[in-house]
Amino acid sequence: MSDLFPPFEPERVESRRARFKAIPFRLLAPNVVTLLALCLGLTAMRLIVEGKLETATICILIAAGLDGVDGRLARMLKGTSRFGAELDSLSDFVNFGVATGYVLWIFVLHDLKSFGWIIVLTLACAMALRLARFNVMIDDPDRPDWQKNFFVxxxxxAGAITAMLPVYLQMIGVPVQEYGAPFAGVYILFIAFLTISRIPCYAGKTLGTRVPRDKVLPIFVAVVIVAGLLFAYPFEVLTFVVVAYLALIPVSVARYRKLEREYAAPLPLSVEGGAPENPA
Structure with missing residues (x-):
């Protein structure tokens, strides 16, 4: 008798209707950017096999730039989704773990034989572990807001861009490919360690949310100068950026420790009531 009169299940009816519901383009745009970055990372692997080291490096750099764009685009268009977050993580692993490691293997690490391949595996696995930890920390409801300005x-x-420093040095005339394989291997292992470490690195997510009016024109001029230098001397600029980024990590650590102490410090108590003072 129950087969003749099945119970009404509104969830199942709604799910059937959702299949034919149009999806807003704002939900698709960030995923399209992510897929473009994935295509560039995979293309870099083909280009390095064909001996086009410079073009393969540029593909990875553009993929890293697109990785910074898709998340901001999703937040700007209010098109964030769990699907997009998972796709972004898989794309990052391929681009910055697999493709970057493979480019470095063909470029210089193959001279180290099996030890060079162990370095490639270490870099790829470190990227996978780093991305897995990042996904877990996103869902942490107890994480203070100030910590969102720092990466763990x-x-x-950034790990892929900095790991490619031996390539930049080769492009500006340093004979890394001929004599620098051991140094490049140790350096890449160091970068792999930084990705899985708990060293805080400034994220800069709040950078540029508000710009004073008197700073607008100087910023435009600075952007033009940097763009001109990047097009005229790309690998020299990239080398400088990587060295400056690594040098600023201790500054980021000091800033993080300061904010951590301020957050952990107890609020001042009023003399009369014993309640926390209102800073307003």
């Missing part, structure tokens, strides 16, 4: 460990795109 070096982020995957």
């Amino acid at each position: 460990g070096m982020p995957a795109p």
